[in-house]
Amino acid sequence: MMRSFPDGGRSALIESFHSGEEHALARAISVVEDQAPGFEALLDELRPSxxxxxxxxxxxxxxxxxxxxxxxxxxxxxxxxxxxxxxxxxxxxxxxxxxxxxxxxxxxxxxxxxxxxxxxxxxxxxxxxxxxxxxxxxxxxxxxxxxxxxxxxxxxxxxxxxxxxxxxxxxxxxxxxxxxxxxxxxxxxxxxxxxxxxxxxxxxxxxxxxxxxxxxxxxxxxxxxxxxxxxxxxxxxxxxxxxxxxxxxxxxxxxxxxxxxxxxxxxxxxxxxxxxxxxxxxxxxxxxxxxxxxxxxLEARRSHALLEQTRRILIRRAETSTLRAWKAVEREFLEELLAGRMTPYEVAERLNWEK
Ligand SMILES: Nc1nc2c(ncn2[C@@H]2O[C@H](COP(=O)(O)OP(=O)(O)O)[C@@H](O)[C@H]2O)c(=O)[nH]1
Ligand SMILES: [Mg+2]
Structure with a gap:
């Protein structure tokens, strides 16, 4: 976790954020934009505000x-x-x-x-x-x-x-x-x-x-x-x-x-x-x-927006973990795919982690 917050960790960042230091805001946005490790925890902690x-x-x-x-x-x-x-x-x-x-x-x-x-x-x-x-x-x-x-x-x-x-x-x-x-x-x-x-x-x-x-x-x-x-x-x-x-x-x-x-x-x-x-x-x-x-x-719109955001977060997580897992095994399947011994669908079926 510390890896992604080199200027002293998440709690230090949150502290300067709450004391109104703009550089902390800028930094927090960068962390979130880069989806650096721990970015969701950061957003979660700031959620009450x-x-x-x-x-x-x-x-x-x-x-x-x-x-x-x-x-x-x-x-x-x-x-x-x-x-x-x-x-x-x-x-x-x-x-x-x-x-x-x-x-x-x-x-x-x-x-x-x-x-x-x-x-x-x-x-x-x-x-x-x-x-x-x-x-x-x-x-x-x-x-x-x-x-x-x-x-x-x-x-x-x-x-x-x-x-x-x-x-x-x-x-x-x-x-x-x-x-x-x-x-x-x-x-x-x-x-x-x-x-x-x-x-x-x-x-x-x-x-x-x-x-x-x-x-x-x-x-x-x-x-x-x-x-x-x-x-x-x-x-x-x-x-x-x-x-x-x-x-x-x-x-x-x-x-x-x-x-x-x-x-x-x-x-x-x-x-x-x-x-x-x-x-x-x-x-x-x-x-x-x-x-x-x-x-x-207003309430209806914000409720809708909240559901939308939650849905997108869910999809992003699935996408991120799928891509990470795929990257790890990609080479194993490359030859099979190129030689036509497996179709992309068979690969997808084999790698269906959700099952
Ligand atoms: N004539 C005229 N030019 C404008 C007006 N508003 C903006 N512009 C010009 O239109 C160009 C594009 O403006 P910009 O704000 O960058 O547009 P954006 O791409 O929609 O953000 C700039 O050169 C502005 O100066 C206006 O009301 N009248
Ligand atoms: Mg513009």
């Missing part, structure tokens, strides 16, 4: 202005006296290093100016999935005492979307020049949106995009009324978790279009670079949270 932060997901296509918007929003929260942590899931490939650098600089400026804690995470290569790792980083920030945690993630790909969907409130950022709200619908962004933000409203076509989104919302609402639940696709889509769905408090059959329990997803306009519309965005995020709290949706 988790659960106070509001989590806000910011997602959308690359270049939509998510980081710019996040930085503005974080500043506003700081001015209101909140302690803010940001997790930027940065999927930028080495081929687009420019954008990555831009992000880093903007974020670094924000960190220095306003004392916002920022952590960027790679989006690939983590066993157990991105959403698990990002949620664990958010748990650490929460336990550390940040009362607002923003998760910025690219709205492309299921695992990135899961990060945003695991938040209490999810803001979907779109821009006029991408032109196509249709694209958003295809990418599954409609399903995760609690608030739409049409950024770069200084560019032509913003009003048209707002209308497009409103139309798609209406189409979706129509579908919802015919019995397709609004939130069931939210986290579960593609993750095979339908069987673990908690009973939804918002069963579609029991609510009507004008019921106060239905959150009307707003479509806001912002110019992030100018800071325009940020107050409205912040008010809307607060409004969403209060509405969820009032209707019991």
């Amino acid at each position: 988790v659960g106070r932060a509001r989590r806000i997901g910011v997602t959308g296509p690359p270049g939509a202005g998510k980081s710019t918007l996040t930085a503005r929003f974080a500043r506003l929260l700081r001015n209101e006296g909140h302690r803010v942590g940001i997790i930027a899931v940065d999927p930028t490939s080495p081929f687009t290093g420019g954008a990555l650098l831009g992000d880093r600089i903007r974020m670094a400026e924000l960190a220095i100016e306003s004392g916002v804690f920022i952590r960027s995470m790679a989006s690939r290569g983590s066993v157990g999935g991105l959403a698990t790792a990002a949620t664990e980083a958010a748990d650490l920030m929460d336990a550390f005492g940040f009362d607002r945690v923003i998760l910025e993630t690219l709205g492309v790909g299921q695992s990135e979307l899961e990060v945003a969907a695991a938040a209490d409130s999810t803001v979907v950022v779109l821009v006029p020049e991408s032109g196509d709200g249709i694209q958003a619908m295809k990418a599954g962004l409609m399903e995760v949106a609690d608030i739409f933000c049409v950024n770069k409203a200084d560019r032509p076509g913003a009003d048209r995009l707002v209308k497009e989104i409103e139309v798609m919302k209406a189409i979706r609402a129509g579908r919802t009324m015919r019995g397709i639940p609004r939130h069931h696709g939210r986290i579960a889509a593609g993750s095979g978790s339908a069987e673990l769905d908690v009973p939804a408090s918002d069963e579609e059959g029991s609510r009507s279009e004008d019921s106060p329990s239905v959150w009307e997803v707003p479509v806001l306009k912002t110019i992030a670079t100018e800071g325009e519309g940020i107050d409205e965005l912040a008010a809307s995020i607060d409004g969403h949270f209060e509405a969820m709290r009032a209707t019991g949706e």
